[in-house]
Amino acid sequence: MNRDTEIALCRRVLDHIAGGTTDQADATYRQPAAHYTSPERLARELDRVFGRVPLAVAHLSELAAPGDFVTRRIGDTPVLVTRDRAGALRAFLNVCRHRGTQVVADPRGRANGFACPYHAWSYGLDGALLAVPHAHGFPGVEPGHSAGLVPLAAAAAGGFAWISLDRATTAIDPAAWLGPLAAELDGLAIPAQHVHDPRVIELAQNWKLAADGALETYHLRATHRTTIYPLFHDNLGLVDVFGPHIRTVFPKRSIAELAGRPSAEWQLRPHANILYFLFPSTILLVEPDHAMVLHTYPVDTDRCRFDAYALLPEPPKSEKALAYWAANLAVFYGAVAEDFARGDSIQAGLRCGANRELLFGRFEHALAAFHRALDAEL
Numbered sequence: 001m002n003r004d005t006e007i008a009l010c011r012r013v014l015d016h017i018a019g020g021t022t023d024q025a026d027a028t029y030r031q032p033a034a035h036y037t038s039p040e041r042l043a044r045e046l047d048r049v050f051g052r053v054p055l056a057v058a059h060l061s062e063l064a065a066p067g068d069f070v071t072r073r074i075g076d077t078p079v080l081v082t083r084d085r086a087g088a089l090r091a092f093l094n095v096c097r098h099r100g101t102q103v104v105a106d107p108r109g110r111a112n113g114f115a116c117p118y119h120a121w122s123y124g125l126d127g128a129l130l131a132v133p134h135a136h137g138f139p140g141v142e143p144g145h146s147a148g149l150v151p152l153a154a155a156a157a158g159g160f161a162w163i164s165l166d167r168a169t170t171a172i173d174p175a176a177w178l179g180p181l182a183a184e185l186d187g188l189a190i191p192a193q194h195v196h197d198p199r200v201i202e203l204a205q206n207w208k209l210a211a212d213g214a215l216e217t218y219h220l221r222a223t224h225r226t227t228i229y230p231l232f233h234d235n236l237g238l239v240d241v242f243g244p245h246i247r248t249v250f251p252k253r254s255i256a257e258l259a260g261r262p263s264a265e266w267q268l269r270p271h272a273n274i275l276y277f278l279f280p281s282t283i284l285l286v287e288p289d290h291a292m293v294l295h296t297y298p299v300d301t302d303r304c305r306f307d308a309y310a311l312l313p314e315p316p317k318s319e320k321a322l323a324y325w326a327a328n329l330a331v332f333y334g335a336v337a338e339d340f341a342r343g344d345s346i347q348a349g350l351r352c353g354a355n356r357e358l359l360f361g362r363f364e365h366a367l368a369a370f371h372r373a374l375d376a377e378l
């Protein structure tokens with residue numbers, strides 16, 4: 001984040017505190033409840049959004065060395081991302097070309113290549129088919145790329161590995177997709193962080209409710225009353241939209257102390273959580289000394305899954321450091337569990353017809369921006 005942006009964001013927060021205001025839109029927004037329950041809608045989201053736009057799927061620290069790999073499941077698509085021997089980032093459908101078994105079961109690791117667990121067809125880090133046991137039974141199947149793993153476009157930007165599920169796409173430019181946020185994430189040293197404590201979280205809610213729950217400060221007082229709310233302001237947040245992406249700032253009460261100091265000394269990060277919503281479904285929460293990442297994937301209309309992890313400035317090397325981060329993450333996941341419970345609760349009541357539409361208030365306009373961006377892609 002450049003210095004001018006940082007000072008401008010601090011100033012906006014201080015002005016809101018002084019005026020008792022917050023960022024808000026001119027009007028409310030009505031979001032059809034059916035968008036969270038319709039199988040047809042989900043199919044279009046998977047096809048036209050997840051199937052087309054560049055997706056941030058992992059942090060590059062997990063793909064730093066040749067042989068590093070991660071696997072993901074995005075909707076109904078199993079994906080393998082690797083760093084090949086030549087140092088190139090690669091992505092593939094994680095599906096064996098013999099009879100379709102998922103070749104790599106581990107969520108992450110380092111390997112010289114991959115052998116399918118079913119009949120041991122083997123593949124290189126570049127996806128090429130290396131060997132077929134009893135190959136005489138498969139005339140016409142040759143080692144190499146023709147019967148190799150199906151490739152997907154992959155590239156790096158802002159500290160993340162990005163892929164495209166669009167098989168017609170041979171190259172993606174995630175830095176262009178991120179626009180000015182690419183440099184902003186670089187400026188926050190996101191690429192220099194290290195993944196810590198990766199987790200998979202499954203929820204009984206539509207994937208969009210996870211985003212809805214992350215993009216407004218209106219809920220902090222009621223939902224997080226005894227956990228994190230005491231640190232924050234009530235219903236005070238900044239929202240800036242960058243194409244389909246969104247940056248929100250959740251100021252802490254401590255930011256008020258900047259008002260008495262010259263702006264040359266202002267620092268935002270010690271006094272606010274900065275949340276980047278990278279369309280369509282990656283949440284990057286930048287906290288004072290680390291960040292949290294949640295990649296959200298649809299599973300069904302009423303189920304979603306998160307690949308979640310912390311990004312730390314360095315891997316914890318001592319018991320003390322491990323304990324520090326464990327305590328920190330316990331606070332985060334405790335608060336997030338409160339959000340997740342709200343999302344599950346909403347989903348469970350969506351089909352009863354109480355609300356044909358969900359109503360987003362003027363200061364819940366980041367949700368509206370997200371749904372407008374989604375509608376535009378659809």
Ligand code: FES
Binds near residue numbers: 097121
């Ligand atoms: S399905 Fe993979 S080797 Fe047979």
Ligand SMILES: [Fe+2]
Binds near residue numbers: 223224339
């Ligand atoms: Fe929350």
